[in-house]
Amino acid sequence: MFLLVAFGCSNDADYFFNKKISKNVIEGNRAFMSKDYIKAKELYKLALIENPHDPLALNNLAELFEIQNKYDSSLYFFNLSIKYDSINPYTYNNRGELFEIIGGKDAALEDFNKAIELDSLFSLVFLNRGELFLEMFQIDQAMDDYNKAISIDPLNPTFYNNRGDLKNINDDRLGAIEDFDKAIELDSLYGIAYVNRAFSKKLIHDLNGAILDYDKAISIDPLNPIFYYDRAETRMEMGDAAGACIDWLISRDLGFDIPEYHDLIDSYCDSNLNYNSN
Secondary structure (H helix, E strand, O other), X not given: OOOXXXXXXXXXXXXXXXXXXXXXXXXXXXXXXXXXXXXHHHHHHHHHHHOOOOHHHHHHHHHHHHHOOOHHHHHHHHHHHHHHOOOOHHHHHHHHHHHXXXXXXXXXXXXXXXXXXXXXXXXHHHHHHHHHHHHOOOHHHHHHHHHHHHHHOOOOXXXXXXXXXXXXXXXXXXXXHHHHHHHHHHOOOOHHHHHHHHHHHHHOOOHHHHHHHHHHHHHHOOOXXXXXXXXXXXXXXXXXXXHHHHHHHHHXXXXXXXXXXXXXXXXXXXXXXXXXXX
């Protein structure tokens, strides 16, 4: 997602430099980023009362509906935004993301291609197209796009993290770890990168290193049930059944339901360890 006139983003500066931005759009964005979606929606609608053809208000209202899983309304407003501003690469990118969510891969690819045609230095759209290529099992094209995203924006940790995932798919474990290292260097609180690096370390049988990464990820985000679940599997591989059970139970208590582990948890963990998460 790319919220137009988003705060903290500079790569849209040239595109919007000569555009008059509605005060209601700016205030709506602040409300959106604070997750006050009701207020944001009201402000975007006020902007559209001022100018029914305001492409920024239309785009951001579409983003708001997408966040709320109201995909038909989201698509309607993306289409209107593009109708009134057909050279905005950001709206094509955003609509492409929506198409990807609702299963329209061909339409998503068309929109990502259009966004790149309009702005060949729009790094995020290369990442998004790379993810789409990965979903379409076009691995080489995905790697090309991840490499391009990094060449444009070499300080974005997400780009390295995602390329690391792809390197794992290509069985390049050491290359994946190198990318996760870079992602963590750029953002030391990037929990997912620690978990991904832990997975790579498991694949090269560095189980102790994997546990350290899971520990770090959990210290960053102690309410993420997937982190505990992943650490449990590693603990089990290391013969630490008691530690694995505790992690599985915490993961379950945090809402991560694993049907295939019900028998294990019920018959072994609950009864033998007498673990009480309360």
